[in-house]
Amino acid sequence: MEYFIPKSAVIFEEEIKKSRFITYVHHTEGLAQAKSFWQEIKALHPNARHHCWAAVAAQPNNSQEFGFSDDGEPAGTAGKPMLNALLGSGIGEISAVVVRYYGGILLGTGGLVRAYGNGVQQALNQLEVVLKVERGRYLLDCDYAQANWIAQLCEKYNVVINAQDFQANVRFEFGVSDDKLASFRRELTDRSAGRLILKAIE
Template identity: 60%
Template sequence: MQLFSTFFINKRSIFAKFLQIRVSSSIYAAFGEVMEYFIPQETVIFEEEIKKSRFITYLCHTDGMEQAKAFWAEIKALHPHARHWCWATVAGTPTDSQQYGFSDDGEPSGTAGKPMLNYLLGSGLGEITAVVVRYYGGILLGTGGLVKAYGGGVQQALLQVEKQRKVLRQNYRLVCEYDQFNTLQHLIAEHDIVLLEQQFSEKIHLTLAVNPNELERFSQQITQRFAGKLVLIDAENLANHS
C-alpha cells in the first residue's frame, strides 16, 4: 500500500463527478450474485483545513477486513499526534454487508464513520477503506460540521480514485486432444478466460479461470465445436468426476 500521492480537487464539478463515479462503478450490479465490480487502483490522499482543524483523508484498496484494519493501523502510526483516526470500509464486494465496517474513534456517535461509509457505498466500489485523520484546531465544529467534514473528505477523495475492474472468476478443468488445442485456444481468447495451467501428457489438461458472464456461451461453443466430446468440469467438484 503506497501512501505518497496528494491530489487537489476542482470543487466546481464535485457533484457532477461524484454522480459519474457512482453510475460507472455500478456496472457490477446483476441479478443474484455479484460477478464483477470496480476496486481502487492506487492510494488517494486529500487534505483540507476546516476551522483550524486539519483533516487528512486516505483511500486505499484493501482486500478483506484484516487488510482494512492493517491500513488503519498504518495511518495511525503515520500520525501519532493526531486527535482522531476515523475509518470506514467496504472490505469485500460492494453488496456484501458482512464486509462493511466503520468507527467514529472518539468523535460523537454517527458523525464520522457512518457518513464516511455512506459515501463509500454510494461510489459502488469494493475492497476500499477510508481513514480520516483529524488534528484538532481548538474550535468545535458541532454535529453537522463533523458529518460534513468527515463525509466530505471521503467524497472529494473519491473523485480522484483510479478504478480497475475485478472479475470473480470460477476455476474449471478441461481435457482435450492435441488436435483440438488450437481451436480451443481461440475460444478461450474470445470469451475473457484466463488459462491458469496446462499439462501435456497423453492428452492436454487445462485449468481455466472463467468469467461467470461468459460461462454459458463458452460451454455452448465447446459443445458445438467439438460435438459434445469435451466436458467443462467445475474444479471444486473435480473429485466427483475422478
C-alpha cells in the first residue's frame, strides 16, 4: 500500500474573536505516538484552556488507528471536525493538536467547528508530504552467478535490497510491496526454473 505522510511539522496560528488558536500538525506512527505528541503540546502550553487533538495514526483507511478529543469543548465541536479535515486530506501517520487560549467571547458550536476544522485545513495547506510505500520483508538465497540478474529484477519491480550477505552463496533481504510481489516472485521462479524460493520474514 502507498500513501502520503508528513515530511515535516507545521504550525498555524490565528485569532478569532479574541481567542488564540494554534494548530500543530506532526508525523506520528501509531496512536501511542499521537498521544505523546499531544502531551508534549500540552506541556508547551500549560495555561491554555483547551488542547484538542485528532489523529489518523497509521494508513489513511485504518480506522483502528483514528483518535480524537474535544478536551473540554462542547462534544463534536473540536476533535471530530479536526479528524474530518485529516481524513479529507488522505494523508496517513498524521496528528493535529489545536491549542486554544480563550479570549472571553463565546463562538457558539458552529463557530467552534469552523475554527478547529479550518485551523487544521490551513496547516494541511502548508504541509509538505512524502510517499510511503509499505513493503513486506523477504529472504532469498541464490548463487553468485544469479546475483546480477536478480539485482536487475529488483530495479524492474521497485524492490528494495535491505541487506545482502556474501558467504558460500548470496543471501538477500528484500522489501517488496504487495502489488509487485506476485510478478516479482513469478519471474524469479521462471528464470531459475523453480529453484529460487522467496521466503517471507514474519
